[in-house]
Amino acid sequence: MAKFSAKPDELAKIRYAPPETEWMETPVEFREHMFCHAAKPKDLETVEFPNAHEWSSKDEDWKLPANWEQTILQGMKDLLGKYRSFQLFMDICVRCGACADKCHFFIGSGDPKNMPVLRAELLRSVYRGNFTLAGKILRKLAGARELTVSVLKEWWYYFYQCTECRRCSVFCPYGIDTAEITMMGRELTNMIGLQLGWIGGPVANCYMKGNHLGLEPHTIKSSIEFFLDDIESITGIKIEPTFNRKGAEILFVTPSGDLFANPGTYTAMGYLMLFHELGLDYTWSTYASEGGNFGFFTSNEMAKRLNSKIYAEAKRLGVKWVLGGECGHMWRVINQYMDTWNGPADFMEVPKSPITGTVFDNAKSTKMVHIAEFTADLIKHNKLKLDPRRNDHLKVTFHDSCNTSRGMGLLEEPRYVIKSVCSHFYEMPENTIREKTFCCGSGTGLNASENMELRMRGGFPRANAVKYVHERHGVNMLANVCAIDRATLSASMDYWVPGVGVAGVHELVGNALIMKGEKERTQDLRLEPLPGKEGSE
Amino acid sequence: MKTLIPFFAVVILIVLALAGVNMANMQFLFGVAIPYAALATFILGVxxxxxxxxxxxxxxxxxxxxxxxxxxxxxxxxxxxNPSSTGWVIVRMALEVLLFRSLFRNIKTELRDGPKLAYGSDKWLWLAGLAFHWSFLIILVRHFRFFSLGVPFPIRMIEGLDSFLQIGVPLFYMTDAVILAAVTYLFIRRMTIPTVKYISLPADYFPLFLILAIAASGVIMRYFAKVDIVSVKQLTMGLVSFSPVIPKGIGSIFYVHLFLISILFAYFPFSKLVHMAGVFMSPTRNMANDSRMVRHINPWNYPVHVHTYEEYENDFRAKMKAAGLPVEKE
Structure with missing residues (x-):
């Protein structure tokens, strides 16, 4: 496969006019760099997924199980009975088109099947044909069609071109949420053994080893020790965090991506410095070493299986509450799913900040607090000594993650933290932030490398808004509270807006945090010179 | 084809009613039997x-x-x-149902040179949608004068407001013009915006044509080819009191109007028009964001196979001990 090499200018020539042929008569075309590899059978077998088999989406024959149509139709029937959202969203869409130009994949590709309404119609047409009277009688006239291999391939292509970001659902007059549709579509493909490699691998890793990256317990410890060395060379302070420690007050859970690659690692350094400075009685866990949940991108059951580790570990260690790191979909799961799946967490206490005494009543049932809430509370109570000038080389804007904005509403907390630790903060245009924020383009397990064109297209609206503040205010740092953002926005920035870096909010906190007994800092957490300290090393 | 089939479907329906009444004298069928059946279908269907x-x-x-x-x-x-209590959920839902809050947010995305994405306010769909639904509701309420003995005060009040321009005899109702304009706009929009045209099904055009024909036949009856309104009320009162009568001499356009309404009612539960009932049940809008405060219960939550800590430690005990990590079993 040739490397993805299209220039940004070429990619930005987007044609929004639909093709001449009706969408039902336009079969899907698998274009290079627009889709991901299939999952390895062994990864699916690890988590007991059905019909694990070798196949490739470029093949004509996908080696589907003999009765795959029955499996899918029975699966649809079951899901319609289990989820009101699914049943309702199949029935009530009026195709007004308000969602059409709200999807980052449609804006970036012009492919009509990326309009949320049409993405849903891919499934709805089969629903009508098999589950509604009008569809059974009037067939095509009622927008119904048969389930065929060609339809299945279309599902595969387009349900893995949706990042479940929910932006369309903000604008839908009935709140139809394409994330729900895509989740059902993905459940269905999983029933017949169709899964992405970039999802299947992390899921198997997370199940067996506790985290998506497959870091084994000793590796987690050594990765963090590596950060500690850097922190010591920057601040002169030696930090000694604990792992799997029973009796700690707080269990800290964050996405494993932050332990593995830049710039997420700088965010992890920020956490370590903050907790040390507070003298927080907390522990890391190597068993529950993943905040994110790629199971959420396969099936509800798999998501629950992976998520179970957080409460199980909290119980085993006997902690009072759980503190969660910066991550997007992790927080949709924690806010809207975790307690329902694996609660009640009645073995813990209502979270209370040991530093400020603030009781987090908003998390009184889940017992899990977002670090931006925790840190904002600290700053509000003047518990941190901060020197924002250490971030003066940065002109910062903030990217709201899809899930924390539209599946939670964490909007002001990170902004308050950023404004407290940075002197230069600029918002992107109003229609691209908060509940109207754009996805990075690589969420829900689409952060592979073989689908780079898809990622750059999906990332275009976000990048374009960054470009606006980059050109207008000289913004050079895109702050965020999401590990997938940190892993993928760098590529998107390099492609669309060179010169803009990506940072977690707690990296910026770590830079500004004045620690007791620290030496005079000359470097930021990236080991780059601080403003005014250039050439002092 | 997507527009022609539903268009001719409506034409055929009109012809059916005209032929049935004028040529076959099936006034009872079109004036009584079908309306009853349609209303029953509507109620049971919904x-x-x-x-x-x-x-x-x-x-x-x-x-x-x-x-x-x-x-x-x-x-x-x-x-x-972002409500966290039932009271505020009701406020959110009220704004959604009465004022189409989400549609009000609508913006238009445009790709300009640069490349530069621009987002502009786009309230036309909201305005047309709101105008259409509200005028439909007001017209529906106005029609209750045909189904009650006197004319109740609230209906007279609505009539008064609707005709406050005081133009013409009979007084011109603003909603008559608004609904025709709004439905026409929604149709033109569906035909002219390429993406919307592309997603449209015959089932999207059929209700537009049907409602347009209903409104048009009503307007014609009121302002142009007047029907015998006393007889009409006799018929409607007969329907509502379950002692149907077919007075002589009601113009056949009345039967067309009534037949199309019957079709709309019967079609309603089996089509996208059920969004009227569905919007109230949409979980993304009618729930409070309180799931970290109160545990939400899933009735079909079931135990799942998990990889326990014990199994994990068994897999890694030696490595954990070598790294100085605490273990449960030595």
Whole structure:
């Protein structure tokens, strides 16, 4: 496969006019760099997924199980009975088109099947044909069609071109949420053994080893020790965090991506410095070493299986509450799913900040607090000594993650933290932030490398808004509270807006945090010179 | 084809009613039997749909949050767009149902040179949608004068407001013009915006043509080819008192009007028009974002196979001990 090499200018020539042929008569075309590899059978077998088999989406024959149509139709029937959202969203869409130009994949590709309404119609047409009277009688006239291999391939292509970001659902007059549709579509493909490699691998890793990256317990410890060395060379302070420690007050859970690659690692350094400075009685866990949940991108059951580790570990260690790191979909799961799946967490206490005494009543049932809430509370109570000038080389804007904005509403907390630790903060245009924020383009397990064109297209609206503040205010740092953002926005920035870096909010906190007994800092957490300290090393 | 089939379907329906009344004298069928059947279908059909939706549980608390959550006391919660209590959910739903709040947010995305994406306000769909639905409702309420002995005060009040321009005899109702304009706009929009045209099904055009024909036949009856209104009321009162009569001499256009309405009612539960009932049940709008405060129960939650800590430690005990990590079993 040739490397993805299209220039940004070429990619930005987007044609929004639909093709001449009706969408039902336009079969899907698998274009290079627009889709991901299939999952390895062994990864699916690890988590007991059905019909694990070798196949490739470029093949004509996908080696589907003999009765795959029955499996899918029975699966649809079951899901319609289990989820009101699914049943309702199949029935009530009026195709007004308000969602059409709200999807980052449609804006970036012009492919009509990326309009949320049409993405849903891919499934709805089969629903009508098999589950509604009008569809059974009037067939095509009622927008119904048969389930065929060609339809299945279309599902595969387009349900893995949706990042479940929910932006369309903000604008839908009935709140139809394409994330729900895509989740059902993905459940269905999983029933017949169709899964992405970039999802299947992390899921198997997370199940067996506790985290998506497959870091084994000793590796987690050594990765963090590596950060500690850097922190010591920057601040002169030696930090000694604990792992799997029973009796700690707080269990800290964050996405494993932050332990593995830049710039997420700088965010992890920020956490370590903050907790040390507070003298927080907390522990890391190597068993529950993943905040994110790629199971959420396969099936509800798999998501629950992976998520179970957080409460199980909290119980085993006997902690009072759980503190969660910066991550997007992790927080949709924690806010809207975790307690329902694996609660009640009645073995813990209502979270209370040991530093400020603030009781987090908003998390009184889940017992899990977002670090931006925790840190904002600290700053509000003047518990941190901060020197924002250490971030003066940065002109910062903030990217709201899809899930924390539209599946939670964490909007002001990170902004308050950023404004407290940075002197230069600029918002992107109003229609691209908060509940109207754009996805990075690589969420829900689409952060592979073989689908780079898809990622750059999906990332275009976000990048374009960054470009606006980059050109207008000289913004050079895109702050965020999401590990997938940190892993993928760098590529998107390099492609669309060179010169803009990506940072977690707690990296910026770590830079500004004045620690007791620290030496005079000359470097930021990236080991780059601080403003005014250039050439002092 | 997508527009022609539904267009001719409506034409055929009109011809059917005209032929039935004028040539076959089937006044009873079109004036009594079909309206009763249609109303029964509407009521039973909508109940069936709502019960069907209701039987599928809401396993997770999945509101789409469109504003600041409730968190720290000094951070102002957006109680309408991100409600954490039932009271504010009702406010959110009221705005949604009465004023189409979400559609009001609509923006238009444009790609300009640069490349530069621009987002502009786009309220036309909201305006036309609101104008259409409200005028439809007002017209429906106005029609209750045909189904009650006197004319109740609220209906007279609505009539008074609707005709406050005091133009013409009979007085011109603004909603008559508004509904025709709004439906026409919605149709033109569907035909001319390429993406919307592309997603449209015959089932999207049929109700537009049907409602347009209903409104047009009503307007013709009121302002142009007047029908014998006393006889009409005799018929409607007969229907409502379950002692149907077919007075002589009602113009056949009345039967066309009534037949098309009957078709609309009967079609309603089996089509996208059920969004009227569905919007109330949409879990992304009618739930409070309180799932960290109160545990939401999934009725079909079941135990799953998990990889326990014990199994994990068994896999890695030696490595954990070598790294100085605590273990349960030595």
């Amino acid at each position: 109940i069936y749909r709502v019960v069907k939706w209701g039987r599928s549980p809401v396993p997770f608390c999945i509101p789409t949050t469109c504003g600041q959550q409730k968190s720290l006391p000094w951070i102002k919660q957006d109680k309408i767009e």
